[in-house]
Amino acid sequence: MPLTLLVALAAISWQVAVHGPLLGLDTTAQRAVHGLHHRLHSPALDRFGVLLADLGGSVPAIPALLGLAGLAAWREWRTGVRRWWLPLPTAALAAVLIPALVVPAKSWFARPGPLGLPLTPDQWGWYPSGHTATSAIAYGVGALLLGRTVAVAARRWLHTATALLCLGVGTGLVWSDFHWLLDVTASWCLAGVVLWSLNRWAGRR
Structure with a gap:
């Protein structure tokens, strides 16, 4: 899985860098979303x-990550796990990785957003989506850490709910014209690699 995600991320990034034909998916998705907006005309749905x-956003995603990590550490301490504190540095590492990976990429690609406005000097760019990466990594790592301390059935529900939440964030970004579809997709690929790596790292310890 991580290799597939890396290949997909590399392909999307290449197309964004060279303004390749794959970017047609963005305009197609944008037209479809605008068509739905026009047909539904629902202010409540837009909100x-x-x-x-x-x-x-960083708030509430990062506090949620730290809170879930703290809960996981407490549950492991109660059950006598030797390295019960491990969820805390894992969560801190995840929180640091988000800007460390996303901000340089945004600055390098400097992609304008769906509204077509040119970047201002204080803007990094839209690719990849920071909100998508933040939600997927923060909520995802929190769910992985807490999931290790609960029963299998509860873990499945937790992981499913987290995946649906992250899917909702990406959908909301595209629906609201905050990001292109490929911005969101690339961040999901990046987050998947980070989650797989941190899960393997924490599992070995």
Whole structure:
């Protein structure tokens, strides 16, 4: 899986860098979303889309990550796990990785957003999506850490709910014209690699 995600991320990044034909998916998705906007004409749905997108911000995603890690550490301490504190540095590492990976990429690609406005000097660019990466990594790592301390059935529900939440964030970003579809897709690929790596690293310890 991580190799597939890396290949997909590399392919999307290459197309964004050279303005390749794959970017046609973005305009196709944008036209479809705008068509739905016109047909539904639902202010409530638009507000819900913005709400979902906002869940990908550093607040509340990073506090949620730290809170879930703290809960996981407490549960492992209660059960006598020797390295019960490990979820805390894992969460801190995940929180640091998000800007370390996303910000340089945004600055390098300097991709304009769906509204077509040119970048201002204080903007990094839209690719990859920071909100998507933040939500997927923060909520995902939190769910992985807490999932290790609960029963299998509860872990499945937790992972499923987290995946749906992250899917909602990406959908809200595209629906609200905050990001192109490929911005979101690339960040999901990046987050998948980070989650797989951190899960393997934490599992060995």
